[in-house]
Amino acid sequence: MNEALIRSLAPSVLGILVRRGADFAAAEDAVQDALVEAFRVRSAEPPSPSDSGPAVRDPKGWLVTVAWRRYLDATRSDAARRRREDLVHEEPEPGPAPAVDxxxxxxxxxxxxxxxxxxxxxxxxxxxxxxxxxxxxxxxxxxxxxxxxxxxxxxxxxxxxGVSPAGAKPGTRGRFDRPxxxxxxxxxxxxxxxxxxSGDVDLAAEAIRLTRQLAAAVDHPEVAGLLALMLLHHARRAARTAPDGSLVPLAEQDRALWDTGLIAGGVEILQAALAGDRLGEYQAQAAIAALHADAASTAETDWVQIVEWYDELARLTDSPVVRLNRVVAVGEADGPRAGLAALAALDDSSPSTSGKGHPVPRRAAVAAYLHERDGDLATAARLYAEAAREAPNLAERDHLTRQAARLNARR
The missing domain is CATH 1.10.10 (Arc Repressor Mutant, subunit A)
Structure with a gap:
């Protein structure tokens, strides 16, 4: 069993134990023990051409058997063994795992x-x-x-x-009451x-894998919308940072580094979701990302249509961050002064999100960018420095600090 296969089987194995009557917490511990055992056996055996690890015809059944035994061992050693005997009964014989997912x-x-x-x-x-x-x-x-x-x-x-489904024996765990x-x-x-x-786990790739899994299990336009959004964002990953680790803004990214396969896949999934005419926030975000991905440069981006999509997104979420992103799009579509006017209007309509007590994340950075494009370098430099102090991470702080220093050197 290779690592990807082992990890992909984890939820099915856990579900089988829970349906057999195992408490979720204990079942999850048992599944983790089974996964660790699978990794141990796999690493101890010489690699095979198919990388199948342990000689297992039914990897899922093997994991279920190991996990169930670990669960029974833990249950039998617990002081509540007798109370749980009605649930665990006798250990099932190893065999093919149920096909229920x-x-x-x-x-x-x-x-x-x-x-x-x-x-x-x-x-x-x-x-x-x-x-x-x-x-x-x-x-x-x-x-x-x-x-x-x-x-x-x-x-x-x-x-x-857990609650008991109709007709079940007392104590039988069934569906969940408030999922x-x-x-x-x-x-x-x-x-x-x-x-x-971060570390040895690529969480962006892991999220895409899990979202693909969810999309295969449920037909929902927003699930497809989120998957499309992830693929379109992930397609730009290689261009987002320089070799020294510094951030590269969208306008300066080498678009030849963008993954065209991921972009094509994301667009195809998005188009199918939009055809259902049940627009949601992830579909709207994905549509904006698709317009960026479709442009050969920042100057060739369809900013007018992006503004329209931000209007849709704002209606769906009423998020101050979305409205701030719309300000940037207005600045690109109609010029920096139009962007500054939109920013002022945003401040007037949402005073609670523009004061020092509750600032909109990255508001100062947006204002700095628009003032720079409008030629007011002194104000832009001051705002870049302010944005750097509020930056949520080191990479962003370094980037904004360099922007401030660049403008100060030109004055």
Whole structure:
């Protein structure tokens, strides 16, 4: 079993254990133990031409058997063994695993409304993504013990949400009473995607893999919209940073480095989603990304149509960040003074998001860019320096600091 196959089977194996009556938290621990055992056996054996790892005809069945045994071992050693005997009964004989796919149910469980976004992300990466606690901790740059506590709390939170389906024996775990909706699941996946890359786990690629998996399980235009958006953004990844790690703005990116295959795939998925005439925020964002991807340069971008899409997106979300991005598009479509006027109008209509107490993220950077294009270098330099102080990460702060220094040198 290669690593990708092992990880892809994790949600199905977990779902089988839960349907057999296992508590979610204990079942998830058992599945993790089975995954670790699979990786150990795979690394201990000499590689085969097919990289199949252990001589297993039914990898899913092998994982189910190992996970179930680990679960039974843990259950039998627990003080509540007798109380749980009605659930575990006797150990099933090893054999082909059921073909039922519980992945979709696990997506919704991991996006349960009682979980915080950070807990939902961590639980999704472990239960659906098959990542280890160490890998998730590395990706989020936190101690492994901290991530283990976060995952443990999340597992125990969702372990108590089962209800019995009609006609089931008392105590039988069935569907979940308050699973997260599709919008919550998509927000979790988008959070994972935006973390990008850190450590030995490429979270952007992992989010795309999980979203593809969700798209295969559910026919929903916003699932397709998010997948298209991810592919279109990921297509520009190689051009986003210079060899020294510094940020490269969209206008300065080498578009020859953009992945045309990902762009074509994203556009195709987006077109199919838009044909359903059920517009949502991820489809609108993907349409904007597609217009950027379609242009040979910033100057050739259809900024007028991008403004129109931002109008649609603002109606769908009423987000101050979306409205700020619309200001940038207006500045490109109609000139910097039109952009500055739109920025002033945004401030007037949303005073609570423009003051020092609750600033819109990157507002100063947008204002600096528009003032520079309008020829006011002194104001632009001051605003770039202000934006650098508010930057959410080191790379962005360095980029904005260099912009301020560049303009100060020209004065």
């Amino acid at each position: 519980d992945t979709l149910q696990l997506y919704f469980l991991c996006a349960h409304p009682s979980l915080t976004p950070s807990s939902a992300v961590a639980l999704t990466l472990r239960a659906v993504g098959g990542l280890t606690t160490r890998q998730i901790a590395q990706a989020y740059l936190v101690p492994e013990a901290t991530m283990a506590q976060r995952i443990s709390r999340a597992k125990h939170t969702v372990s108590g949400v 997260g909706d599709v919008a919550t699941v998509l927000r979790v996946l988008y959070l994972i995607f935006n973390e990008g890359y």
